[in-house]
Amino acid sequence: MAAWGERLAGVRGVLLDISGVLYDGGEGGGAAIAGSVEAVARLKRSRLKVRFCTNESQKSRADLVGLLRRLGFDVSEGEVTAPAPAACLILKQRGLRPHLLVHDGVRSEFDQIDTSNPNCVVIADAGEGFSYQNMNKAFQVLMELENPVLFSLGKGRYYKETSGLMLDVGPYMKALEYACGIEAEVVGKPSPEFFKSALQEMGVEAHEAIMIGDDIVGDVGGAQRYGMRALQVRTGKFREKTRLPKFS
């Protein structure tokens, strides 16, 4: 195994995943993972550039940052790359009006988006919002469209809360893909466009950056495919043995 110094040679920027790396969500907002508050503080004192790159789609960036600050993290809204704002940019650029199947906590991110007479569907980690009725409505909207367009804010399989593993948006994306015979456009990790925008905000090239996350597909695989280095933590959803889905 190469020494750490060698493995990290030339690294100028660090992208940090949030859920499962900095904290585990759950009752009362969740809990910081041991050592993570100090690790972020140390990184920020170092010569490295730091950015937070999350697929969190239940909360607005403002709420997420508020929660992290209450847990003791040094983080501001401008340092966070998140899928909902990225999706809003795409919707505006392409003149799309979404039907939203999202958590109430993130709905405010879409305040400036026209949702009348929808011509696409956006799904995010809706949690309890993934009722049969809501899924069926999203399905019916897609089936009515000549060219159904489905955006999924991330495609994570599950995440860890303090109470246990929880289904993420990915399984519901797969459900709608199969029901409608379409392929979703993923906004968030592991999409290359998402890493690109995070790196641009940080002013660092892919080969100079390392992604730190708990998801072997979304964080590690996605970053490596984009030419970055990556490091998987053993917190959050990390498991010794991971069954990878066949068609990820």
Add this chain to the structure above:
Amino acid sequence: MAAWGERLAGVRGVLLDISGVLYDGGEGGGAAIAGSVEAVARLKRSRLKVRFCTNESQKSRADLVGLLRRLGFDVSEGEVTAPAPAACLILKQRGLRPHLLVHDGVRSEFDQIDTSNPNCVVIADAGEGFSYQNMNKAFQVLMELENPVLFSLGKGRYYKETSGLMLDVGPYMKALEYACGIEAEVVGKPSPEFFKSALQEMGVEAHEAIMIGDDIVGDVGGAQRYGMRALQVRTGKFREKTRLPKFS
């Protein structure tokens, strides 16, 4: 186009799908499709053997037959091949104890099955039962197992009720497959074992049988792959253009 006589040469048995072919479900049980009551009666007066081969998994066979009889159909329980009884046979043969994610209407079919300390999951068309909480519970049961086994009663994408298109069990099967990185065992059409048992009950060989259904994958594709002939009706979920899922 070959004449009908030629296409049907040697046919001795007819397998009839139920939902979308004989009736559309919905408010108050649903409505018979025009002409279908008389068509079944004519088939039964003919020299052909007739069997009903359904993926219906919201209702027990007894309830389904009761509904069909109220709509005017000549049908008895012994003439119906349905996935829940087929699943019970498999569970008993393999000594499996299921966690059930099924509609209350079909739960009675599993009365004789031990569901304590589950070592597999069975999902069926649960309708509103496909809540986030119920899906997450099924997911957690699977993730706790060393070798997760998931049975899906059919894998239909959607069906038609009088009020519109409704998500079937297939999308939820895909969701759990993706979440857990596993492949489900399908009990029902288009599984070859299911067609085999229907044909055995009827006493007819595959090449002597024709399947009549509204589902191009479950009914038509499945039957043809099993060496039967098949005919797609233009009722039920039939649409002029069908987008086939990539990984069906």
